Amino acid sequence: MLNKIIETKKEEVAQLVLPPKESVKPVSFFNALQNTKNEVALIAEVKKASPSKGIIKGNFDPIQIAKEYESGGADAISVLTDSRYFQGKREYIPAIKKAVSLPILRKDFIIDENQVLESKLIGADAILLIAEVLEASKLYEFYQFATELGLDCLVEIHSSEALEGILSIFTPKIIGVNNRNLKTFEVTLEQTETITSYIPEESLFISESGIFTHDDILRVKKAGAKAVLVGESLMRAETPAQGILTLFGAGAAQ
Numbered sequence: 001m002l003n004k005i006i007e008t009k010k011e012e013v014a015q016l017v018l019p020p021k022e023s024v025k026p027v028s029f030f031n032a033l034q035n036t037k038n039e040v041a042l043i044a045e046v047k048k049a050s051p052s053k054g055i056i057k058g059n060f061d062p063i064q065i066a067k068e069y070e071s072g073g074a075d076a077i078s079v080l081t082d083s084r085y086f087q088g089k090r091e092y093i094p095a096i097k098k099a100v101s102l103p104i105l106r107k108d109f110i111i112d113e114n115q116v117l118e119s120k121l122i123g124a125d126a127i128l129l130i131a132e133v134l135e136a137s138k139l140y141e142f143y144q145f146a147t148e149l150g151l152d153c154l155v156e157i158h159s160s161e162a163l164e165g166i167l168s169i170f171t172p173k174i175i176g177v178n179n180r181n182l183k184t185f186e187v188t189l190e191q192t193e194t195i196t197s198y199i200p201e202e203s204l205f206i207s208e209s210g211i212f213t214h215d216d217i218l219r220v221k222k223a224g225a226k227a228v229l230v231g232e233s234l235m236r237a238e239t240p241a242q243g244i245l246t247l248f249g250a251g252a253a254q
C-alpha cells in the first residue's frame with residue numbers, strides 16, 4: 001500500500017503548483033506540545049477516510065471539527081491533506097488555521113522539497129516526515145529546509161533500525177513512533193513500548209495511531225510518550241469534544 005501511495009504522490013508532485021502565501025500567524029507546534037496541561041499532549045487529527053478503514057466520518061466538516069478539538073482541550077491539530085487515499089485537501093489547512101489558534105501539523109507524504117515550501121505557504125506550523133518514505137539523508141535535507149522556513153518537523157519512524165539511521169546523522173526535536181505499520185496496517189501499542197528505549201532524551205516522543213481509550217493513553221505515557229496523535233477514535237465519537245473527554249477520562253485541560 002505504501003508503495004502505491006508514493007507512486008500517486010510522485011504524479012501529484014510533478015503537477016504541483018505552489019499557491020500564494022497565506023497571511024496567517026505561525027504558532028510553535030513544539031512549544032504547544034511541551035507546555036501542555038494535559039496528562040500527555042494531544043494532537044487531534046482531522047481525517048475523513050483512510051486506506052485501511054475507508055470512510056471514517058461521513059458528515060465531515062473539517063472547520064467545525066477543528067474548533068471543537070480546540071474547545072475540547074487539544075494542544076495541536078493534525079490535518080490530512082492527501083486527497084487520493086485520505087480524502088483530505090490542502091485547502092483545509094488555511095481554512096482551519098484561520099478558525100483556531102492551535103498549531104497545525106500538515107499530514108501528508110512528503111517526498112519533494114516543493115511540498116515543504118507549499119506547507120509553509122498554506123500556513124502549516126509543522127510537517128510530517130516519514131522515515132519509511134525518505135532516506136535518512138533526504139529526510140535531514142527536508143528537516144533543515146523546513147526549519148529554515150520556521151516549520152517544526154514530526155519525524156515518524158516505525159523501527160529502531162530506521163531511527164538509528166537518522167540518529168547517525170542528526171537528533172530530531174520531535175520523534176513519533178507510528179503504532180500502525182504503513183505496509184501491513186497492523187496496529188499495536190507495543191511499538192511505542194519497544195521503541196521508547198531508542199529515543200534520545202532530548203527528543204519529544206509522540207505515540208501515533210491506534211489510541212482509543214484512557215487505558216491506551218496511560219499505557220503509552222508509561223512507555224515514555226509525551227504526546228499522542230489520535231484520529232479515528234475522535235472522528236468516530238459522537239462529537240469531537242466527547243471523544244477527547246472519553247480519551248482523557250476526567251477530560252482534557254481547557
Ligand SMILES: O=P(O)(O)OC[C@@H](O)[C@@H](O)c1c[nH]c2ccccc12
Binds near residue numbers: 156209210
Ligand atoms: O486514526 P488513528 O489510528 O488514531 O491514527 C492517527 C494518525 O496517527 C495516523 O493518521 C497517521 C500516522 N502517521 C501517518 C502517516 C500518513 C497517514 C496517516 C498517518
